[in-house]
Amino acid sequence: METVDEMAHVLLKGHLLIEEGLSAVLDQYVFHREHLEEARLTFAQKAHIARALCLRKNTLGEWELVFAINALRNNLAHKLNSPERSKRLAKVKDVYFREAAGFERVEEVKKESDTVVLFNACAHSAGFLSTFLADSRGFRQMVHAMDRQLNPNLPPFEL
Structure with a gap:
């Protein structure tokens, strides 16, 4: 406990931000969020459900990156x-760089430390989920119009 593992810190915070993004996406497809909260879904379950809700983005490699980050976090x-940590980190890096x-600047990131690469991989995943969230909000607005x-x-259902 005397030293701070910067990579672990980046991983835990990045994983949390990605999970919040997944939850925000799922929230757009349900009308009574409390029932979803009661389900106590795991990160992986949220990711699989969110992926299933994608209209055209379900085959993108960013999903592989989300799951690779989750596998690294679970190992940590x-x-x-763990001896698996380096293998799981290598997987995250491979998928991220692909x-x-x-x-822009991805070649510069390749020269950085593992912590910086992991930060960028998490940011890439969060950015991907942000675009998915924007699509999901549009879908929800169409449902409300219907x-x-x-x-x-009847009174309007709250957005």
Whole structure:
């Protein structure tokens, strides 16, 4: 406990931000969020459900990156110095560099420390989920417009 594992810190915070993104996406598809909260879904369950809700993004490699980050986080959560850690980190890096190929500055990121690469991989995943969230909000607005047409005499359902 005397030293701070910067990579673990980045991983835990990045994983949490990704999970919050997944939850925000799922919230757009349900009308009574409390029941979803009661389900106490795991990160992986949220990711699989969110992926199933994608109209055209379900085959993108970013999903592989989300699951690779989750596998690395799970490994860290159960063993601080696991021999699997380096293998799982290598997987995250491989998938991230494949999916970020052609992005500005990705060649510079390749020269950075594992912690910086992991930070960028988590940010890439969070950015992907942010675009999915925007699509999901548009879908929810269409559902609300349909509800107004189908139920004009009822009070509007809250967005």
